[in-house]
Amino acid sequence: MDQTIGLDAKKRESSFCEEKIYPLRRGERNNVVLTVQVRADGAPYDLTGKEARLVGTTADGKLIGPCPLEISDAKAGTGSLTLPASMCSAVGTTHAYIEVREGETLVETTDSFACKVLECADMDAEQAEEATPLIVELRDAVASAKRAAEGADAAASHQPRIGGSGTWETWDAAAGAYADTGVAAQGPRGDAGPQGAPGKDGSDATATDVQIDGTSVTSNGVANVPKAGGGELGVVWVDRSGRNGVSLGTDGELRLNHASNALITARSGSRPITASNFDDAVQSAMCDGEGAAWTAAEQAAARSRMGIDAAIDAKLGVIENGSY
Structure with missing residues (x-):
């Protein structure tokens, strides 16, 4: 108002x-x-x-x-x-x-x-006496509900856990700490099931031997897998630095490192030539004189493909006709 x-x-x-x-x-x-x-x-x-x-x-x-x-x-x-x-x-x-x-x-x-x-209407003494137990009961109910809500919040944020002794521990709101219930968190061990033969497909048996192409590489419980090479099966080693064309990335991915134009021109290294620089390799071999020598027939065929012979014949015909 x-x-x-x-x-x-x-x-x-x-x-x-x-x-x-x-x-x-x-x-x-x-x-x-x-x-x-x-x-x-x-x-x-x-x-x-x-x-x-x-x-x-x-x-x-x-x-x-x-x-x-x-x-x-x-x-x-x-x-x-x-x-x-x-x-x-x-x-x-x-x-x-x-x-x-x-x-x-x-x-x-x-x-x-x-x-x-x-003046406002107030309870008299008799009414107040009658109402007092109800007020007390209501206050107790409110306090009890508040404690229950607080306990529920505490329980929700403190889930049961397994203690160091292997038993369940639950949260004691009154003590403000976990209490050991004495109940084992793990049941009794069951009987062992049948074991399949080692190495069989679908078997869950523990491996007891490591073999390569039927030959065991296990000795005294330790498997020593050899490095492949010279006709011998084993682990293939890949150069991480990538000097020889094939390398491993930092993420373990196998990579092919193709030759650069500088390596092609210098005739250096052993990296592969890929489609992206194949034409550069051909041009280098044809123009810089450092490639393998061509035979006369190869040179003639190359001139014919490029139309050089026809151009020369045309020039010669002009000279014969006295144009120069």
């Missing part, structure tokens, strides 16, 4: 002229927002740079506030606040006013407003 009143710094002394707000009941709180328009002889009071606070007394003479107003329009002298619960602490008429301060200095006060505080 919102209410608005105007209070003037030109104070009215008569209670007959006193501003009033709607009555409240004892015990009410945080349900009334009061907007105050501060005036100075009827004109808006400029609250710029100032603080406005509500102060007063209850019906039984107790102090109310000071409670600061939230200034919404300083030039218009307007601010608001939620009425404090202390205004409704005693039955009777509560009186309050607004004080204006600059820092710690009190510079102005307004006239008062009144609020009538009505």
Whole structure:
């Protein structure tokens, strides 16, 4: 519920002229927002740079506030606040006013407003006595539910585990630690099943020998697999550096390292020539004179494919006809 009143710094002394707000009941709180328009002889009071606070007394003479107003329009002298619960602490008429301060200095006060505080229905002693066991029971139920929820959260975050002795441990919320249940986490060992013959397909038997092409390479429980070479079966060794064309990458992938143009020109190394640089190899062999010598027939065939012989015949015919 919102209410608005105007209070003037030109104070009215008569209670007959006193501003009033709607009555409240004892015990009410945080349900009334009061907007105050501060005036100075009827004109808006400029609250710029100032603080406005509500102060007063209850019906039984107790102090109310000071409670600061939230200034919404300083030039218009307007601010608001939620009425404090202390205004409704005693039955009777509560009186309050607004004080204006600059820092710690009190510079102005307004006239008062009144609020009538009505009685509210309370339980008598007999009703209170009847209700007390229910209230206690309700509090116990709430506390029990809270403990159960906390225990469930603790159990969810502390699952059963296998301890060092091979038994199950569960979380003890009261102790805040795991407790040994004494229950074995592993059942009794079953009877061993039948074992298949070593080396048979589909057998789960443990291997007792390692062979290469039917020849055992196991001695004293250790298998020594030889390196292949010279007609001997074994492990194939691949040069990691890649000097001979085939190498292993850092991820264990087998790679083919083709010859570079520099190696082709220099006739150096033993790396393969692939489709990507095959034409470069042919061009090098034909042009730089470092390849194998061609026979006369090969040279003639090459000139014929390139049309060189026809071009020469044409030139000779021109000379014979006296064109030069």
